[in-house]
Amino acid sequence: MLTVRAPATSANLGSGFDVFGVALERPADVVRLSRADRTTIEVTGAGSQFIPEDPEKNTVGAVADALDAPAHIEIDKGVRPASGLGSSAASAAAAAVGLNELYDRGHSREELVPIAAKGEAVVSGDAHDDNVAPSIMGGFTIATEAGVRQVDASIPLVACLPDIVVSTRDARRVVPETARVEQLVETVGNAATLTTGMHRDDPELVGEGMHDTVVTPSRAKLIDGYEEVREAALSAGATGVTISGAGPTVIAACEETRQRAIASTMLDTFGDRGIDARVYQTRIGRGARVF
Numbered sequence: 413m414l415t416v417r418a419p420a421t422s423a424n425l426g427s428g429f430d431v432f433g434v435a436l437e438r439p440a441d442v443v444r445l446s447r448a449d450r451t452t453i454e455v456t457g458a459g460s461q462f463i464p465e466d467p468e469k470n471t472v473g474a475v476a477d478a479l480d481a482p483a484h485i486e487i488d489k490g491v492r493p494a495s496g497l498g499s500s501a502a503s504a505a506a507a508a509v510g511l512n513e514l515y516d517r518g519h520s521r522e523e524l525v526p527i528a529a530k531g532e533a534v535v536s537g538d539a540h541d542d543n544v545a546p547s548i549m550g551g552f553t554i555a556t557e558a559g560v561r562q563v564d565a566s567i568p569l570v571a572c573l574p575d576i577v578v579s580t581r582d583a584r585r586v587v588p589e590t591a592r593v594e595q596l597v598e599t600v601g602n603a604a605t606l607t608t609g610m611h612r613d614d615p616e617l618v619g620e621g622m623h624d625t626v627v628t629p630s631r632a633k634l635i636d637g638y639e640e641v642r643e644a645a646l647s648a649g650a651t652g653v654t655i656s657g658a659g660p661t662v663i664a665a666c667e668e669t670r671q672r673a674i675a676s677t678m679l680d681t682f683g684d685r686g687i688d689a690r691v692y693q694t695r696i697g698r699g700a701r702v703f
């Protein structure tokens with residue numbers, strides 16, 4: 413038997429829709445795997461009542477199939493599903509890393525990314541890599557057709573998850589089909605600024621580069637209180653605020669000294685609208701670990 417801890421992730425970071433992602437130090441899924449003749453799945457933990465144990469419907473089932481590695485897989489969810497924190501991807505990443513080792517398949521971490529992404533296709537209809545890449549490789553990742561580039565960044569973050577459900581599938585339906593050239597120019601500038609900030613471990617540049625006028629405004633309408641929470645976090649010292657993944661988590665970049673104040677104002681602002689929320693004071697961390 414083998415145990416893998418795979419971190420939650422935050423995809424997009426505003427200007428990097430379907431490309432950027434970061435691994436979070438916490439929360440994480442813990443997955444236990446043992447060889448078997450056929451794949452069976454047990455799920456416990458956060459939101460487990462909403463997660464199918466049928467291998468055809470759970471992200472880890474698709475990964476076991478892709479690696480031709482049947483197993484009994486126990487998933488302890490630290491990441492609630494439909495959170496915008498790469499919940500389905502964390503399990504898929506853990507399964508890819510664990511089964512690769514359990515069956516001695518010899519794939520590199522980068523080679524495991526498209527394999528784990530097959531799990532994502534099961535739930536969102538799209539095999540996007542931007543959550544599985546950081547969950548497997550850690551740090552800040554840039555996932556494109558050419559492969560994954562990775563930077564070992566360590567930026568403090570606050571992730572506030574309101575008690576609202578936004579499924580990735582629904583949030584993909586509101587993404588605009590076109591953008592103006594001015595928006596393209598602005599997005600390139602912001603994405604480049606953010607990438608420079610990751611290389612320098614500079615929360616100011618990362619926050620500035622999180623600005624996005626293409627995808628975020630349409631998705632913000634799905635999150636009650638988003639604008640107020642964003643404003644409150646910026647007033648408390650956040651260097652940038654955006655939607656984490658497809659939402660509803662709202663994520664802020666900041667200096668470490670501002671984390672506590674930002675966390676508290678984000679919670680209070682959702683609370684003022686009668687919305688319960690939980691908050692993670694976290695930072696960019698490492699990828700899946702085998703125990």
Ligand SMILES: Nc1ncnc2c1ncn2[C@@H]1O[C@H](COP(=O)(O)OP(=O)(O)O)[C@@H](O)[C@H]1O
Pocket residue numbers: 462463464469470471472487492493494495496497498499500501503504535536578579580581657658659
């Ligand atoms: N191992 C898994 N962990 C979490 N969710 C899963 C898993 N397998 C399938 N799902 C399904 O995926 C959906 C959540 O995925 P998604 O909307 O991408 O969440 P998130 O935004 O947190 O990544 C839910 O419908 C859930 O039932």
Ligand SMILES: N[C@@H](CCOP(=O)(O)O)C(=O)O
Pocket residue numbers: 421423424429430431495496497498499540542543580583584656657658659
């Ligand atoms: N690029 C995807 C990322 C979805 O992330 P999730 O954590 O919400 O599953 C998107 O924005 O649709």
